[in-house]
Amino acid sequence: MNDTSCVVGAVAPAITLRGIDLSLGRGAARVHILKSVDLHVDCGEAIGLIGPSGSGKSTLLMVLAGLERPNGGTITVCGQDLAALNEDQLARFRGREIGIVFQSFHLIPTMTALENVAVPLELGGHADAFARARAELAGVGLEERLDHYPAQLSGGEQQRVAVARALAPDPSIIVADEPTGNLDEATGQRIVELLFAGCGRRNATLILVTHDAQLAARCGRVVRLRSGRVEAAAPTPAIGAHP
Numbered sequence: 001m002n003d004t005s006c007v008v009g010a011v012a013p014a015i016t017l018r019g020i021d022l023s024l025g026r027g028a029a030r031v032h033i034l035k036s037v038d039l040h041v042d043c044g045e046a047i048g049l050i051g052p053s054g055s056g057k058s059t060l061l062m063v064l065a066g067l068e069r070p071n072g073g074t075i076t077v078c079g080q081d082l083a084a085l086n087e088d089q090l091a092r093f094r095g096r097e098i099g100i101v102f103q104s105f106h107l108i109p110t111m112t113a114l115e116n117v118a119v120p121l122e123l124g125g126h127a128d129a130f131a132r133a134r135a136e137l138a139g140v141g142l143e144e145r146l147d148h149y150p151a152q153l154s155g156g157e158q159q160r161v162a163v164a165r166a167l168a169p170d171p172s173i174i175v176a177d178e179p180t181g182n183l184d185e186a187t188g189q190r191i192v193e194l195l196f197a198g199c200g201r202r203n204a205t206l207i208l209v210t211h212d213a214q215l216a217a218r219c220g221r222v223v224r225l226r227s228g229r230v231e232a233a234a235p236t237p238a239i240g241a242h243p
Contacts, residue, residue: 013076014173014205015041015064020073022063033059034070035228043172046199046206048216051225057209058177060225064207065098065175066090078172095124099166099204101195103178105158107150107165113137113157114146117165124169136164140194156187163191167198173205174198180215192218 020037023030033056041047049057062068064075066082075082078097085093094100107116114133121129137146140160150158159179166174176195180188192215199206208219216222224231 013040014043014045014078015039015207016074016076017060017064018074020060020063020070020075022059022068022070033228034063037073037228037230039064039223039230041205041207043205044203045221046196046219047208048219048222049207049209049225050211050213050216050222051231053211055225056228057225061175061177061207061209065100066094067100092124095120096169097172099169099171099174101159101162101166101174101176101179103181105150105155105162105182107158107161109150112147112149113142113153113161116150116161117168120165121168126169132168133164136168137161139167139198140164154187155183156190159183159187159191160194163194163198167202170202171204173207175207175209177209178211179208180210180212 017037017039020034021032022034023032025031037056037060049061051057059068063070064077066075066077066085069083077093080093080097082090082093108119111119114130114137117136118129118133121132126132134143134146137143140163142157142160142164145153145157150161153161159182163179166176174195179195180191183191195206195208196218198204206219208216210216
């Protein structure tokens, strides 16, 4: 990783949001989604981000991952002010420092599981992209499915590919948006275990958006959003960030 990467125990937080405002749409259709959001996340911390539908959880996740530009406020991730980066620089930074797991997998249908994990590594300049991809897919139990395309994989297998893809670059931060939302309970539990274990091995910071209070409670701290504002950011009862 580059020298902006997070170090567990470091004084500087992994993520700092100050006064984040975001509105989308125009005129009468304009909606104020995030309203003066402040949030500090320490390196290696696991945060459960919860709240009712429409509260701004997923939008906040996209903002702190650099996928959405706010209208106001500042975002600092691993010591880097995201507003100072142009789109190409931001994409490179995100490729190094932030792994993303979406609810709907977002795999490339014309690429095999191995290619879906390896190609982003190649684009990031990793000479050992395919070897690293194989190791990550083996780590999520898909060593026998490397050459299968997404359409040939179950939903749980596709999400395991997505987890492997997010973890493969050894990012400082993992953000996950309802990673179990399209899965049955048993499969979702397997994905959760893989996600927490992967972050634990890397001491990576985890931001997890979920509607599941029990899942959120596995994180070291729960942050609740309501109507675009942070309502609470309290520690969870002695459960620990990683199993």
